[in-house]
Amino acid sequence: MYYVDYHIHSVFSNDGFIEIDEACDKAIAEGFAEIAFSDHFDPWAENPDCIDVYDPKAQRAAIETAREKYKGKLKILYAVELGQSQLYPENASKIVQNDYDYVLGAVHSIENDLDLARIKYTSSNFKSYMMTSYKHILEVAKLDLFDCLAHLDYPKRYMALHGLRVKPCDYMDIIEEILKTVIANGKGIEVNCSGLRHRVNETLPNIEILKLYKSLGGEIITVGSDAHRFEHALLYIKDAYEIIKEAGFDYITLFDKRIPKFVKF
Ligand SMILES: [Zn+2]
Numbered sequence: 685m686y687y688v689d690y691h692i693h694s695v696f697s698n699d700g701f702i703e704i705d706e707a708c709d710k711a712i713a714e715g716f717a718e719i720a721f722s723d724h725f726d727p728w729a730e731n732p733d734c735i736d737v738y739d740p741k742a743q744r745a746a747i748e749t750a751r752e753k754y755k756g757k758l759k760i761l762y763a764v765e766l767g768q769s770q771l772y773p774e775n776a777s778k779i780v781q782n783d784y785d786y787v788l789g790a791v792h793s794i795e796n797d798l799d800l801a802r803i804k805y806t807s808s809n810f811k812s813y814m815m816t817s818y819k820h821i822l823e824v825a826k827l828d829l830f831d832c833l834a835h836l837d838y839p840k841r842y843m844a845l846h847g848l849r850v851k852p853c854d855y856m857d858i859i860e861e862i863l864k865t866v867i868a869n870g871k872g873i874e875v876n877c878s879g880l881r882h883r884v885n886e887t888l889p890n891i892e893i894l895k896l897y898k899s900l901g902g903e904i905i906t907v908g909s910d911a912h913r914f915e916h917a918l919l920y921i922k923d924a925y926e927i928i929k930e931a932g933f934d935y936i937t938l939f940d941k942r943i944p945k946f947v948k949f
């Protein structure tokens with residue numbers, strides 16, 4: 685099996701604690717073939733270029749060093765997770781001029797820099813926030829900035845902490861529109877394993893949405909742990925492969941210099 689983890693936050697993310705080398709050592713020890721360091725470019729109104737928060741050149745230099753060290757043992761991708769490019773498209777366009785191997789498109793905050801992870805969700809407001817989050821994701825999907833959409837239903841991870849369960853059937857029209865846009869534009873989606881270590885206890889998105897993606901003609905599918913701490917790197921990736929298989933795929937998508945390629949399980 686060709687195992688990869690395409691969503692790891694190293695110390696080059698403002699909230700990441702993973703050293704490049706320790707993640708590489710772990711990946712080799714666990715039989716992984718590739719890992720991607722997808723550090724955060726997470727703009728907000730006062731700092732739309734993430735000055736002093738994200739340094740793509742320093743990240744690249746560290747990855748170059750690691751590539752030398754782990755040559756022939758592990759493929760290491762230079763990647764970025766673009767936050768809310770629907771709100772800061774020009775800043776995001778500048779950052780993707782770096783020679784990334786892989787770019788994730790994500791929505792962590794919405795209008796007025798409202799952070800979706802920090803809202804006090806209740807049974808009366810969560811559906812409308814979920815719908816708003818999908819509308820923002822749809823705007824990201826329309827932009828030609830990313831390769832795969834990260835954690836399609838991100839707020840559900842935080843809603844679960846308030847005992848609230850998100851059912852895809854309540855948002856089917858917009859989910860379909862997002863997936864059709866992704867497919868039409870030659871982009872893909874990520875299966876984010878972080879939900880498997882959170883109370884929500886399912887991948888983001890879940891198998892129901894993965895099956896829908898497949899039935900609509902979706903092909904590009906990647907997998908990532910979204911680890912910010914060493915103990916979470918690579919965690920549940922192997923379970924995610926099983927879920928992807930169950931959804932009808934018999935391969936995983938890899939990226940190199942932003943070109944997708946498919947490898948059979
Ligand atoms: Zn994210």
Ligand SMILES: [Zn+2]
Pocket residue numbers: 691693765910
């Ligand atoms: Zn992330």
